[in-house]
Amino acid sequence: MLLSGLQGVLSNKLRSILTLLGVLIGVGAVILLLAVGNGSAQQVAASIDSLGTNTLTVRATGGQGSGTSQQITTETSSQLANAGLGHVSSVVPEATTTQTVSSTNASETDISIIGTTPDYFTVTTATVAEGTAFTTSDVTSGARDAVVGQTLATELFPTGTALGRSISVDGSPFTVTGILSEQSSTGFTDPNSELIAPITRVQESFSGYGAVSSLLVAAKSSGDVTAAEDETTIELNQLLGATTADEPFTVSSASTLLATQAASAKSFTVLLGVVAAISLLVGGIGVTNVMLVTVTERTREIGIRKALGATRPAILGQFLVEAAMLTLIGGILGVVLAVIGAQFTIDGTTPVILGFSIPLALGVSVAIGVFFGVYPAARAAAMRPIQALRSI
Amino acid sequence: MHQVYGAGEGAVFALRGVDLAVGVGEYVAIMGPSGSGKSTLMNVLGCLDVPSAGRYLLDGTDVGTLGENELARVRNRALGFVFQSFNLVPRMTAQQNVELPLVYAGVSRRERRERALDALAGVGLADRADHRPQALSGGQQQRVAIARALVTSPTLILADEPTGNLDSVSTGEILDIFDSLAADGRTIVIITHEEHVAERSHRVLTIADGRIIHDRPLSDRRLAAGARS
Numbered sequence: 001m002l003l004s005g006l007q008g009v010l011s012n013k014l015r016s017i018l019t020l021l022g023v024l025i026g027v028g029a030v031i032l033l034l035a036v037g038n039g040s041a042q043q044v045a046a047s048i049d050s051l052g053t054n055t056l057t058v059r060a061t062g063g064q065g066s067g068t069s070q071q072i073t074t075e076t077s078s079q080l081a082n083a084g085l086g087h088v089s090s091v092v093p094e095a096t097t098t099q100t101v102s103s104t105n106a107s108e109t110d111i112s113i114i115g116t117t118p119d120y121f122t123v124t125t126a127t128v129a130e131g132t133a134f135t136t137s138d139v140t141s142g143a144r145d146a147v148v149g150q151t152l153a154t155e156l157f158p159t160g161t162a163l164g165r166s167i168s169v170d171g172s173p174f175t176v177t178g179i180l181s182e183q184s185s186t187g188f189t190d191p192n193s194e195l196i197a198p199i200t201r202v203q204e205s206f207s208g209y210g211a212v213s214s215l216l217v218a219a220k221s222s223g224d225v226t227a228a229e230d231e232t233t234i235e236l237n238q239l240l241g242a243t244t245a246d247e248p249f250t251v252s253s254a255s256t257l258l259a260t261q262a263a264s265a266k267s268f269t270v271l272l273g274v275v276a277a278i279s280l281l282v283g284g285i286g287v288t289n290v291m292l293v294t295v296t297e298r299t300r301e302i303g304i305r306k307a308l309g310a311t312r313p314a315i316l317g318q319f320l321v322e323a324a325m326l327t328l329i330g331g332i333l334g335v336v337l338a339v340i341g342a343q344f345t346i347d348g349t350t351p352v353i354l355g356f357s358i359p360l361a362l363g364v365s366v367a368i369g370v371f372f373g374v375y376p377a378a379r380a381a382a383m384r385p386i387q388a389l390r391s392i
Numbered sequence: 393m394h395q396v397y398g399a400g401e402g403a404v405f406a407l408r409g410v411d412l413a414v415g416v417g418e419y420v421a422i423m424g425p426s427g428s429g430k431s432t433l434m435n436v437l438g439c440l441d442v443p444s445a446g447r448y449l450l451d452g453t454d455v456g457t458l459g460e461n462e463l464a465r466v467r468n469r470a471l472g473f474v475f476q477s478f479n480l481v482p483r484m485t486a487q488q489n490v491e492l493p494l495v496y497a498g499v500s501r502r503e504r505r506e507r508a509l510d511a512l513a514g515v516g517l518a519d520r521a522d523h524r525p526q527a528l529s530g531g532q533q534q535r536v537a538i539a540r541a542l543v544t545s546p547t548l549i550l551a552d553e554p555t556g557n558l559d560s561v562s563t564g565e566i567l568d569i570f571d572s573l574a575a576d577g578r579t580i581v582i583i584t585h586e587e588h589v590a591e592r593s594h595r596v597l598t599i600a601d602g603r604i605i606h607d608r609p610l611s612d613r614r615l616a617a618g619a620r621s
Binding site for chain 2: 389
């Protein structure tokens with residue numbers, strides 16, 4: 001029966017190939033699209049880990065009555081650090097700007113410059129791989145030291161090390177004292193193209209004294225984040241003379257930020273899943289169509305077989321084997337295609353195949369193929385032989 | 393025996409009381425104009441259709457009492473069909489077509505092959521076993537169909553206008569095969585509207601409007617024709 005099924009499959013090559021293609025594309029698309037969604041979700045999860053989950057970011061927004069007293073400054077930062085908050089371990093100010101950075105070899109535009117204190121390297125996941133970070137006394141003296149990201153270092157100095165070399169940031173000279181180890185992207189900026197310098201130097205040369213862009217507040221542990229957030233908000237409102245109604249800042253934690261990202265990654269996966277389901281459906285309709293035409297065309301053959309003594313189960317068995325063989329071969333090829341496709345990085349995302357998607361896609365397409373292959377055959381097999389014989 | 397298609401005023405009475413007995417070893421021809429009910433009679437005899445009323449005894453078994461699977465078994469073991477349009481499965485070789493009834497009879501692969509090749513040799517097509525129907529002439533296709541009908545050694549061979557689609561040479565070959573089958577003692581019922589085909593049989597039934605209007609042994613007619621001259 002398997003042999004006669006194979007013969008049936010081979011006897012109409014074009015039709016078999018079309019059926020096969022329908023199943024192949026449906027199955028392949030479902031598995032691969034779900035794998036892409038899953039891969040991007042996993043990437044978000046990985047960047048949650050790399051960011052560190054116990055830091056809060058206080059971003060100055062400028063309250064409604066934005067007088068000088070309401071600006072967040074380095075003064076605010078040290079006041080907050082020394083306020084003796086129970087859940088906060090350290091406070092790091094950030095003054096950020098975007099400048100052109102050039103060496104004798106190259107010039108890079110739109111580099112984000114972060115002016116900060118040495119604690120930055122303990123609070124964030126940025127670590128110095130080569131050279132050294134600047135010290136507290138460097139901050140006091142406003143030293144022209146720069147710690148650069150890996151990408152920036154190689155772009156500025158394609159040959160030889162960047163360490164100890166002179167660079168110019170918007171015309172003012174700096175010396176590269178350290179190079180950061182490679183960091184994973186959080187999706188907004190490339191941390192490997194940053195330049196980190198003492199906050200006093202950045203303020204003096206670029207942003208001016210006064211307001212800083214943000215404060216990084218490190219909670220004592222990841223369990224203290226919520227309490228630290230409350231403490232920080234209350235303390236800052238007191239320091240700035242603001243009320244909860246018109247806070248001139250927002251406090252967000254890395255985890256809440258990334259929870260938003262994770263949620264968007266999830267809806268991306270759902271969207272891909274819907275597209276995949278549609279392609280499976282379309283593939284299924286294609287298979288159904290081919291199967292219906294096949295059986296209708298073969299009603300006469302069913303009549304001949306019945307006249308020669310075939311029982312109904314024998315005819316059903318033949319069509320079942322044919323349909324199952326076609327859809328299974330197509331399905332397995334689809335799985336193979338998806339597995340091969342998942343080896344490639346698609347737009348920065350490495351697909352990770354979801355285990356359940358393989359049996360799901362395979363099961364649905366085989367079920368559709370077999371049902372629509374066998375159901376019309378069952379109707380034809382139930383006819384009196386002479387009716388089946390009289391059809392074209 | 394009665395056969396009615398449809399019901400009420402639109403009902404078609406294809407057979408209106410046919411009473412017929414065919415003995416073992418007889419070679420019977422059924423003649424009649426189109427629409428006379430001869431094909432309907434053939435379909436009932438071949439268990440392809442069920443009579444609306446009446447009984448059909450095949451080898452002493454009342455076919456009307458059999459279930460679907462038993463009917464399939466009867467068609468498989470007791471009957472051999474030869475159709476006007478050959479009805480070979482187009483995608484299968486001559487040998488595979490001849491093997492088909494044996495497949496449903498559950499015969500082993502090796503025995504199927506031997507019996508199919510024997511049957512093909514019997515109709516003079518041993519060298520065409522690997523050809524598909526579209527590579528064979530009409531006469532050859534009909535000989536394959538006869539081999540397929542014979543391969544299970546059925547009780548009754550039914551042929552519905554077996555020469556209707558063939559030229560005179562092929563018709564002659566097919567009728568020769570039927571002659572030799574009759575000589576071997578096979579029971580054959582052949583439907584035709586051609587006088588010269590019917591003449592080769594032993595007994596001619598003429599059917600019109602769903603009734604048998606003549607039933608005579610052909611030897612009598614030959615004798616009568618001889619006496620007249």
